[in-house]
Amino acid sequence: MxxxxxxxxxxxxxxxxxxxxxxxxxxxxxxxxxxxxxxxxxxxxxxxxxxxxxxxxxxxxxxxxxxxxxxxxxxxxxxxxxxYPGLGNFAGVLGWTQSGQYQAEREALDARVAPLYARFDGKTPEALAQDSEALAIGTSLFLNTCAQCHGSDARGARGYPNLTAGAWLHGGTADALRTTIAEGRHGVMPPMAAAVGTASDVRNVAAYVQSLSGMRTDSVAAARGKIGFMNNCAGCHGAEGKGNPLLGAPNLTDSVWLYGGSQADIIETITRGREGVMPAHAGRLTPQQIDLLVAYVLKVSGGPGR
Ligand code: HEC
Ligand code: HEC
Structure with missing residues (x-):
């Protein structure tokens, strides 16, 4: 300043x-x-x-x-x-601050609930996923902090991943989930239409994408679109379209869609790009709370690696 x-x-x-x-x-x-x-x-x-x-x-x-x-x-x-603070830079003789009060209340709360969490000390998320008390706490944490985006049943919505499908953008191991929740994720699919070519080139690539998951589509268009996919999309989604968790690029061969699998949806994805943002939660949740959420997600998705 x-x-x-x-x-x-x-x-x-x-x-x-x-x-x-x-x-x-x-x-x-x-x-x-x-x-x-x-x-x-x-x-x-x-x-x-x-x-x-x-x-x-x-x-x-x-x-x-x-x-x-x-x-x-x-x-x-x-x-x-x-x-109290109010006059310009003068902090007030009590030295009170909003953030200080918040911090003090949070610490008091953390200290109060610490015994509740103590019995989960040293347990892996995989073990916690088998523990009904841990899951009960994980469920309420999820309802409080995650359900507004992922739904109260964790099945997500358009643009918000379904966490029960076992189809992962960023990986479904306990470590990957912990990173996702603590640090957040930012999936970036750039607008690709200009690179792909004409509107009919884009339509052909979209048909090819539909064919990857065995959907019924125009097979001539799909065959024409393959080359466009290899040239423009395989770098992120893989030559077989199976995705890449390092980039958050989804597997296009399954029937799980984040933004929809209709021809119009896929054309929109290619034309406008997509950017999903999962916010970081490390500042709001303790590492132990994050592990309980990992356990909850492992549980509802049917376990790691599925
Ligand atoms: C730079 C890497 C990159 C390239 C190149 C790329 N994509 Fe993507 N794509 C992604 C990412 C990352 C996402 C997920 C976006 C998100 O999380 O919001 C995505 C999402 C999608 C989706 C949405 C899937 C769903 O479940 O709704 C489709 C369809 C798709 N891409 C098709 C394509 C096609 C076709 C091309 C080539 C024309 C292409 N992508 C090129 C990275 C890429
Ligand atoms: C503001 C909305 C929002 C909130 C709140 C939110 N998420 Fe997300 N989450 C997203 C979006 C959007 C994505 C997809 C990011 C992308 O496109 O790459 C995502 C991705 C994820 C993923 C990765 C899914 C995959 O396929 O790899 C997991 C796991 C996840 N969220 C769990 C949680 C948990 C647990 C919480 C609560 C602590 C939470 N999210 C809170 C919006 C949210």
């Missing part, structure tokens, strides 16, 4: 905050002793507001208790700004 942003804006915020509070205090004080209250109705300044013939503004002074409440809020806000 330059000196300017470091000092100028905090100074502006400090001045504006204090001036605002001072203005409120002044307004209340000034209003409380407005001489017009004491004057007879005829002598009051004409604000243009009269109701029921005799109800003027400035008929009655604000009640004392109301003024005192107002002054109290002013005192409170000054006190707040002394103890």
């Amino acid at each position: 330059s000196d300017f942003t470091h000092f100028f804006w905090p100074a502006v915020i400090t001045v504006v905050s204090l001036a605002g509070i001072a203005a409120c205090a002044w307004l209340a004080w000034r209003h409380g002793r407005n001489p017009a209250y004491a004057q007879p109705a005829e002598a009051k300044p004409d604000t243009g507001h009269v109701w029921d013939g005799d109800l003027y503004e400035l008929n009655n002074p604000p009640p004392r208790w109301w003024l005192w409440m107002f002054y109290l809020t002013v005192v409170f806000s000054l006190g707040y700004l002394i103890f």
